[in-house]
Amino acid sequence: MILKPGQPNPYDLDLSGLKILIIDDFVEMRSMMRRTVESFRAKTLETAKDAEEALEKMAGRKFDLVLCDYNLGDGKDGQQILEEAKYRKYISSTTIWMMITAETTVEMVMGALEYKPDEYLTKPFAKQEFAVRTLKIQARKKELREIFLARDKQDYVKALDVTNEKLAHRETLELLQIKADLFERQNLWNEADAIYLKVLDVRSIAWAQLGHGRMLIKNHDFESAKDVLSKSIETMPALVEAYDLLASVYEKIDDNQNAQRILEEAIEQSPKAILRQKHLARIAYDNNNFDVAEKAYKRIIKIGKGSVHKTADDYVGLAKVYLAKKDSKNALRILANLKEDYKHNKQALLQGLVTESDVYSNTGEGAQASQALDAATALVKKTTVLSNTFTLDVIRIALNAKRSELADSLITMLVKNNHEETELHNQAKEYYVDAARSEDCEKLIQKAIEEMQKIVEAGVGLVNQGTFDAAIDHFQKSSKNTPNSIKINLALAQTLIKVMQKNRPSEKHLYLLRYSLERVAVLDAQNTLLPVLQEAYRHLGVSTQ
Secondary structure (H helix, E strand, C coil): CCCCCCCCCHHHCCCCCCEEEEECCCHHHHHHHHHHHHCCCCCEEEEECCHHHHHHHHHHCCCCEEEEECCCCCCCCHHHHHHHHHHCCCCCCCCEEEEEECCCCHHHHHHHHHCCCCEEEECCCCHHHHHHHHHHHHHHHHHHHHHHHHHHCCCHHHHHHHHHHHHHHCCCHHHHHHHHHHHHHCCCHHHHHHHHHHHHHHCCCHHHHHHHHHHHHHCCCHHHHHHHHHHHHHHCCCCHHHHHHHHHHHHHCCCHHHHHHHHHHHHHHCCCCHHHHHHHHHHHHHCCCHHHHHHHHHHHHHHCCCCCCCCHHHHHHHHHHHHHCCCHHHHHHHHHHHHHHCCCCHHHHHHHHHHHHHHHHHCCCHHHHHHHHHHHHHHHCCCCCCCHHHHHHHHHHHHHCCCHHHHHHHHHHHHHHCCCCHHHHHHHHHHHHHCCCHHHHHHHHHHHHHHHHHHHHHHHHHHHCCCHHHHHHHHHHHHHHCCCCHHHHHHHHHHHHHHHHHCCCCHHHHHHHHHHHHHHHHHCCCCCCHHHHHHHHHHHHHHCC
């Protein structure tokens, strides 16, 4: 390999201090990649044959370098693994992620790049090429490591201090971008925008245009934001993030028709972006453009196989589209598919039954509607994990159908899982007011709040007494009854960490800690305690190996 001027020497690559994960469904490719990294002195190395195994390993250990094949057979693909690893915070800003594939279709490349892997290698690749690219990424991440670590821990003041120190030594576009991002994370819109405008005064750069557009939106200058983002799309048609921002502007000014149009244009550029498809499906449904909504929901269900973002909501959404089109046959068919695809998921099955009842009610089949609600009522007694949005929807349907038992059990569950969220309680109250049961609602809410306050106080008391095992048992039992309670899950996680930092971690305690942190990540991915507790979990996991 002939080195270009300024290119690092591939033989300088030393992977001996890195924890490495190789993901590929073919044993021969795993072996080849193993030999490649071992030729650069790799010592701590693990492999995974599929997404399930890879995500399991990433949950328990922080890897420094991930080599992930894009096409992994029938399960999740490489993009979906990267998507989920970022969503669950299994990887950090310091992790190097290399996407490896033999495919080069525009759809695949655009989809993968939206989740921003650090590098993109096309098979076959020489080990010298791998080394040169790795060295370049390492050099960049080493220079920014202190900033990334502080940012991942949400210590934005420290991250900003380090960024300013580096900028004083040498001003680079990347450092300016990081500084603007840190201002944004602290809701300092004007300070961030000043950086974006400073960069744009010199040259037109995509990230600065997007940032300026975001700041205009934050400052409610929607007309200016519309102009800036429209021009960005004209000059850079592949800049899909600009379409998303422009669609959000149109939504804010109540122009959903143009929001839909822009999202459709974005999907032409990058059709594998499932969250964008969901946005389009919702907007099109609200616009009564049921053909577009149907197409979007179908696409979500097809490409979403294996995606962390695919949910039963997508099936329910499609069923509601069919219902709006007066196609009850297809609505019931898609709900039957939901039951098959989510047969072990009580929340999904409950969503299906409630929507099924709605379908039958709209077609005048009262007996079948009542039967579906009977089944839903029975299932609620076995279910503790329901999304807040869905729970509110079922409360409304149950009250309209005079199903007091179902509505009351659901509002109790909702409040126990969110006993400090008064805004959520008020939304539920509105449905009870409409049903002339406001007094009953007040009593149910107050009783649920008092029960949860006693549970939290009892657990904190056990921790203060130093009876940690009893505290763990207490919070674990509570989390089974209220798995969507962020407060209970955080309390359980913090208690487990205290115990394991004093004593050797057990497999049981590590499992409980991982589960409670995953619940918090799903419920509140931006919770400030989450990255700190996840880092403690990783350290505890490593100490057992």
